Amino acid sequence: MQNIARSLLLACAAALVPVLASAADVKENWVKHCQKCHAADGSGSTPVGKKLKVLNYTLPEVQAAMTDEEIVKITRDGAKDEAGKTTMPAYADKLTEEEIQAMIGLIRSFQKS
Numbered sequence: 001m002q003n004i005a006r007s008l009l010l011a012c013a014a015a016l017v018p019v020l021a022s023a024a025d026v027k028e029n030w031v032k033h034c035q036k037c038h039a040a041d042g043s044g045s046t047p048v049g050k051k052l053k054v055l056n057y058t059l060p061e062v063q064a065a066m067t068d069e070e071i072v073k074i075t076r077d078g079a080k081d082e083a084g085k086t087t088m089p090a091y092a093d094k095l096t097e098e099e100i101q102a103m104i105g106l107i108r109s110f111q112k113s
């Protein structure tokens with residue numbers, strides 16, 4: 001009986017590992033690649049973020065105006081201003097497609113209330 005309980009516990013732990021690993025990865029990628037401009041909490045309240053006037057992802061109206069497709073596209077391709085100067089770098093060659101897709105969930109989770 002104890003053996004069964006132990007196997008069940010191990011099976012559950014094994015099933016959880018990939019979920020936890022991918023959750024940590026997207027957060028890690030945010031800290032490494034995005035936080036400088038968009039802030040740890042997605043509010044954009046960093047010196048660079050303020051200068052570039054990035055949006056505040058904690059606000060419901062900002063979230064509502066942004067589609068999942070836009071999140072993926074801008075993360076993949078980056079953004080330029082009218083003069084053609086890069087304002088946000090492209091991540092197509094730094095993040096995998098899966099990692100880019102995972103940003104949707106993370107960015108959505110920044111919304112407060």
Ligand code: HEC
Pocket residue numbers: 029030033034035036037038048052053054055066070071072074075079080081087088089091103107
């Ligand atoms: C050098 C600063 C900088 C970094 C680093 C950066 N961004 Fe941005 N990001 C910007 C700027 C500036 C804009 C606004 C661009 C525009 O709309 O023309 C933007 C726009 C966006 C948008 C579109 C919605 C909006 O705010 O207009 C998303 C989504 C986004 N960034 C996600 C990310 C993700 C995910 C990362 C990391 C993988 C990242 N950004 C890294 C500066 C940055």
